[in-house]
Amino acid sequence: MIIERKEYLNKLITWKDKQLIKIVTGVRRCGKSVLLKMYQDYLKNNGVKESQIVTINFEDLDYEELANYKKLYNYLKEKLIPNKMTYIFLDESQNVDQFPKVLDSLYIKDNVDIYVTGSNAYMLSSEIATMISRRYIQIEMLPLSFKEYMESTGNMNDRGIKYTEYLQNSSFPYALQLKNQLDEIRDYLEGIYNTIVVKDIVHRKNITDTMTSLGRKINSRTVKKYLKSLEKYYIVDIGMRYILLGSKMMDTGHILENVVYLELLRRGYDVYVGKIDNYEVDFVAQNHKGTIYYQVALTVRDEKTLQRELRPLQAIRDHYPKVILTMDEDPKI
Incomplete structure (x- = not known):
């Protein structure tokens, strides 16, 4: 069963042909490789020829020799098509020695669109960020919502x-x-x-x-x-x-809180825990549009519980939206 990850696919489409390295990060087995395959199918269905697409999965033994960065660079350089965009997909790239050098060299060439996946621990490391600073867009992928x-x-x-x-x-x-x-x-x-x-x-x-x-x-x-x-x-x-x-x-309440936290990340928010006086707000979600405050509770049918969840939100004096999320089918508020 292949699930079309529309949200992430649309992000790749948005950044198509932009002169930035697209780095897809995420926990192992969340679907990064399948996402790249879906995007390649999209390219083929929209006028890109097979010869313009170069794909390497470094978990495949067929490409073991290319784990050497010089051999990898020479291999990719030979695949570039003059005067046409070449789409390069490098999957599980943490297996490549001195991989940032390859990215840096490919980036400065014309008509090259680069897509990379790797484990979070590697792709977020300081040497990657230092080598390709300001030259990449990161797409953080999560398992299914x-x-x-x-x-x-x-x-x-x-x-x-x-x-x-x-x-x-x-x-x-x-x-x-x-x-x-x-x-x-x-x-x-x-x-x-x-x-x-x-x-x-x-x-x-x-x-x-x-x-x-x-x-x-x-x-x-x-x-x-x-x-x-x-x-x-x-x-x-x-x-x-x-x-x-x-x-x-x-701990069903904390599990619900966990689910909400991940959903806020999927929706592109920066998420923080809020503190005002002696009260705590579960999530302060921020993006370019503003701020939303969230309290998460399994149920607020009990009046004391409802007041406890409302109190931190009522203590906030700004006019940003304030929301209580609950599993109740008939919330009181």
Whole structure:
């Protein structure tokens, strides 16, 4: 099952042929490679010839030799078509040695449109930003939103049932193909989690080496235990939360807050926690249009709960919108 990620696809279309490197980042298995394939199909359906598209996935052994940056650059240079735009797609580029040099050299050539994916830990690193400063646009990709999950089922009915499935079955696109097989979904998510911890966090950030240099005994297993012990965090997929904390750790209010947080990111907001006097606002969402304040509560049917959620919003003296989000079908406000 292929789910058309319209929001992200439209962003790529908007930036087509602009002289900026398009970098698609996101957690592993959120659909970055599939997004590039969809965009390539769009190009072909809109007048771009196959010869103008160059695609390399560095997880494919066929391209193993191109992990050397000089060989990669020479290979791509030979593929450029004079006087026509060449679209270059480089997938899982964290496997390339000194990759920023390749980007920097391609960028200065005429008629080259570059699209890159990679894991968050690598693509957000300082050397990438330093090498191609002000020359790129970043598109941050997340797993499926609840709306996308609903659309994947074929209709928008039974929201309550599908919301529960969305939380338990995971928002990673491939999990949909496992069709409610909870044991298989759990194994799949554990594989993603272990890969993220070992490859992106422990290895990339050199956590083990850093702690060892301080005279502390530590290994990858110790780091994973530490990461599991954090008391409060927003996680990119609620299904993964279940495999880390267990299904009995059902803090439904915080789960709803997590879902809202991710949705605000998808909608392009910068999101902060608000503090006014002794009160806390769950989310302060800002973009170029202004600010919106959000309180998130599972229910506000109880009068005391309603007043508790209203109080921080009432303490804010500006005129920006102030919203309470709840699962109640019949909210009082």
